[in-house]
Amino acid sequence: MGAPLDRSATWPYEDGEPGRFSYVRADHPTGVACEAALGALDGGYALLFPSGMAAVTCVVLTMLPPGGTVALAEGAYYGHRTLLAHLAPWGVDVVEFDQTGPPPAEADLILVEAPANPLLTMPALEAAVAHPAPVVCDATVSSPLRLRPLDHGCDVVLHSATKILSGHDDVLAGVTVARNAEVLDRLHLTRRLTGIVASPDTAWLVHRGLATLEVRLARQEASARVLVDRLTGHPAVETVRYPGFSFLVSFDVADGEAAGRVERSVRTIVNATSLGGTRSKLEARHRWEGDRIPTGLLRLSVGLEDMEALWADLEHALEQA
Numbered sequence: 001m002g003a004p005l006d007r008s009a010t011w012p013y014e015d016g017e018p019g020r021f022s023y024v025r026a027d028h029p030t031g032v033a034c035e036a037a038l039g040a041l042d043g044g045y046a047l048l049f050p051s052g053m054a055a056v057t058c059v060v061l062t063m064l065p066p067g068g069t070v071a072l073a074e075g076a077y078y079g080h081r082t083l084l085a086h087l088a089p090w091g092v093d094v095v096e097f098d099q100t101g102p103p104p105a106e107a108d109l110i111l112v113e114a115p116a117n118p119l120l121t122m123p124a125l126e127a128a129v130a131h132p133a134p135v136v137c138d139a140t141v142s143s144p145l146r147l148r149p150l151d152h153g154c155d156v157v158l159h160s161a162t163k164i165l166s167g168h169d170d171v172l173a174g175v176t177v178a179r180n181a182e183v184l185d186r187l188h189l190t191r192r193l194t195g196i197v198a199s200p201d202t203a204w205l206v207h208r209g210l211a212t213l214e215v216r217l218a219r220q221e222a223s224a225r226v227l228v229d230r231l232t233g234h235p236a237v238e239t240v241r242y243p244g245f246s247f248l249v250s251f252d253v254a255d256g257e258a259a260g261r262v263e264r265s266v267r268t269i270v271n272a273t274s275l276g277g278t279r280s281k282l283e284a285r286h287r288w289e290g291d292r293i294p295t296g297l298l299r300l301s302v303g304l305e306d307m308e309a310l311w312a313d314l315e316h317a318l319e320q321a
C-alpha cells in the first residue's frame with residue numbers, strides 16, 4: 001500500500017558502483033517517495049528535513065549571501081525571528097516588514113508567511129515576487145491544498161510538516177519545495193553536507209499523514225469557520241483573526257489574566273502548543289512572544305472533534321474569561 005519503510009543506512013553497490021541509493025545522508029527511498037508526493041502537491045521539487053526549523057536553516061545557509069539581509073514578515077512565526085537573531089554573529093541581518101505591502105529594497109532574501117502564525121495576515125505575494133531577491137513563503141498553515149506559493153512566483157515554499165501535513169502530533173519534520181531544479185540542487189547539497197536529514201521513520205510518518213490530509217483539512221476548516229462566526233459575536237471576545245480558510249484562528253480576550261483563565265478551563269480542547277493535529281489545541285502566545293502579541297491573544301488550532309463539543313467547551317471556558 002504505502003511506500004515501505006526502509007531503515008537501511010547503506011545499500012550495496014551495483015556492479016562495483018553506487019546505485020541510486022548508497023548512504024542515507026544523501027537520500028533514502030522512504031524519503032524520496034515522500035518527497036515525490038510533497039513535490040506534486042506544491043508543484044515543485046521537495047526535500048524533507050528533521051524539523052521545520054531545519055528546513056528554514058538550510059534555506060538561509062543556502063540562499064542568503066554572507067552579510068546579507070533577510071526581510072521577515074512582521075508577526076510571522078516567532079521561531080524564525082529568534083533563529084535569525086541567533087545567527088546575527090554570522091553577519092545575518094534582519095528587517096521586519098508589513099507583509100501586506102512590498103518588501104524593503106535592501107532585502108537579499110524575503111521570508112513571508114501565508115498566513116502568518118499567529119496574527120494570520122496574508123502576504124502580498126505579487127509585491128514580494130516583484131522584488132529582485134528570492135522569495136521564500138512559509139505556507140505551514142495554508143498547506144498546499146489551500147495555497148501553492150510557487151504558482152504565484154515564489155522561489156521556495158517552507159512547511160513545518162509537524163503540523164497539518166503529518167497531522168497527528170507524533171512527528172517532527174519540515175519541508176522545502178523549490179520551483180526550479182537549480183535551487184533544489186543547492187538546497188540538497190547543503191542538506192547532505194550539514195547532515196540535517198529526516199530519518200526514514202520521519203519520512204514514513206509524513207507520507208502516511210498525506211493520505212488523509214484532504215479530509216482532515218476539510219473537516220478542521222469547516223469547524224473553524226463555524227467557531228469563528230460564534231466567537232465573533234461573543235461578549236468576552238474582543239478581536240477574532242481568521243484568514244477565511246484553514247484550521248487556525250486567533251482571538252483576544254480582555255487581558256493576560258482572562259486568557260489564563262480560558263487556558264485552564266478548556267477540557268475537550270487541550271491547553272498545549274502547536275497546531276494542525278487531530279486534537280484541538282489552544283494557548284496564549286504572549287508567554288512565548290512577549291510584546292509583539294496582545295496579552296489576551298489565544299491561538300486555537302481546530303482539530304477533528306465534534307464541532308458542537310468544541311463550541312460547548314469554548315463557551316464554558318469563555319464564561320471564566
Ligand SMILES: *Cc1c(COP(=O)(O)O)cnc(C)c1O
Nearest residue numbers: 051052053077117140160162173
Ligand atoms: C511550527 C512552525 C514552524 C517550525 O516548525 P518545527 O517543525 O517546529 O521546527 C515554522 N513555521 C510555522 C508557521 C510553524 O507553525
